Amino acid sequence: MESLRRGPRFSSIRLHCRALAQPRRCFLPNNLRVRTLQTHSRSSTASRQQPHPPLVFAFDIDGVLLRGETVLPAAKRALARLEGANPTGLKIPYILITNGGGISEEDRCRKLSKQLGFDIKPTQYVQSHTVLKSVVHKYAEKPIMVFGGKFDEVRKVAEGYGFEKVYTTLDVMAWNPNVWPFHELTAEERASTKPVDFSRTPISAAFVFHDPRNWALDVQILCDLVQSGGIIGAPYLPVSEQNKVDLVFCNPDLLWRAAFDRPRLGQGAFREAFQAVYHALTGKRYPYVQYGKPSEVTYKFAEKVLVDRLEELSGRRPAVSPEVYMVGDNPESDIAGANAAKWSSVLVRTGVFDPAQGPPAHTPTHIAEDVEEAVEWAIRREMERAG
Template identity: 65%
Template sequence: MFAGAPRLIHRRLRLPHRPRALSAARCISNAGSTRPSPLAFAFDIDGVLLRGTKVLPEAKRALASLDGANALGVKIPYILMTNGGGVGEDERSARLTKQLGVPITPANLIQAHTILKSHAHEYADKNVLVLGGRRDVLRKVAEGYGFRNVYTTLDVKSWNPNVWPFYDLTPSEVASIKPADFSTTPIAAIFVFHDPRNWALDIQIMSDVILSRGLIGAPYTSPDDSVKVVFCNPDLVWRGGFERSRLGQGAFREAFQAVFTALTGKPYPHVQYGKPTTATYDFARGVLQQRIGEAYGEPAARQANFYMVGDNPESDIAGANAAGWSSVLVHTGVYDPASGPPAHAPTHEAPDVEAAVRWAVEREAVRARASG
């Protein structure tokens, strides 16, 4: 968990839960305007647009309004930015397009592991272990990013079932195996792309790789940092279709480090990506600026104000605040107002994503009128 930020004193505009009708003349007068949007959005997905597989009704209206039917009367660029993942951006964006009723392209989607595209060249020709997801789905995602020699813990289990004798591979898992002799296949890095399905198997094999310095089954040595370990999602909990929040990849990281510390006396150094890390928000800033530049040109990209709309104070709000973005905390996901003030104070709170968008757009409209 992240330490709470100092409480910020800020004014919350009380907006009605249902959308106000926009003035038709106001929207029509700006139709076809080429003036740039003064803002751009990054939306979390789970708990903001979706809850499990269910689309929150406000989500479709909020995204549709960004096409021009808003107080500014302009198209507003946006991206979806999630600590989730587990599939390729092509597959996820196609699914989201169908669910949300608006076109979502891979270029508009940042998953927790998307940032690894920019790091694949470092390990393109080295052997890497990818954790998380089902069967070999994330092997294929990693290969699509540019990693050439990708293995999973299921591959290791198939090579020698005794690495973790308390679990038997299913037929579908056996069919996904990539054969290798891991006693002669040194692993250079471990990337936890998505939430692991078998924590015990994965923690055991991670420990084997690190303590044997890459060659599974070799004698254990004093641990050093020769094997790079990367986690893509720090969320301890996330909000899905169940009534209460579920443990996330951050919980797996804590479990691994607790076991590794018990074995060796100290945790293993690792790289952390995902919200709220600076690296992930810097990556998102670049993607948003590219979207704005494509729509309105580079000057607009440099001047736009960024808004993060999320449901998790520890990731969405903390990261946006640190990046200098405006942040809007919605009440449809992880954060429950009944539990007290959020650990990281947002610029604004809203009951749902539609109210969040309306508040941000009207805020920028007021600023635009004031500046002339």
């Protein structure tokens, strides 16, 4: 996999923007010519190659482009710049990388395209559980349990990735309501379940795809799974390599920014709640794998998506690495992960980060008022570096 790290700068496109601080008044000097696009043939079909730009972007969504279901005003203007409304007239590649999830990438991109007014493709979208596509081969034919989301939506996502035997906590309730006698399945919940005998179905792994809706039910069933070697209702056993149920969380965010005035608890809070209960029961914390920002594996996966997006736009792999700019609102996930990946990081004030509470826990390359200002600053920075 080609890595997008700090490296040689592109010098084939040199820009002079006298008014980048006023985004709609940037212009090219009269004596500047953008190099002629070269043609090439792929599968006997001639196509035009776009020069690779000197920078690419990765955007968080909640708190950067959206707040709840509302599009932030600066978001459409920022994306318009990257879609070609800039001095080169070229598209500047970008991807969206979020710790959200719960539905398929295709469904989410259709909704985002409608909200943002631009065509967002699944090839430029990474949500918290997209990285699980890379581990399907380990569990494809084994029974797994997925947590989070509404009804059986997460099951459908997992099956779309290639997992073949996928079960939910609602399936467990339908099998034996006494597992958690404080919740009665609604008609819609029951309709989403699959009949299965969990006393004869060893669960090999538990994947927390998305934020659970019923923490009490899910904590109980997760504790049952990991203490019994994957057989719900079986005697509890000391955890060993032979009977350990693999546990994967896809989103470490303790907080996230929605439509409410204050940040809301996220999947990271559910993880801590489970671990606190498990520790109270056993005196230990249960081993787990963490995906999502700021995990290294998620940023490496995003790097591959960015390289693929560059090739998709230009028709060829980049010979040298453009600068990657991560624009996010959460210092603990967006900025920490970008800094560790050696990307440039821009922290915006439209989400989780509250400057009134002091400096961010992880220092970004730059702090911007919103995503539009972040994009303008990054373009100006790269053009000044190019000469």
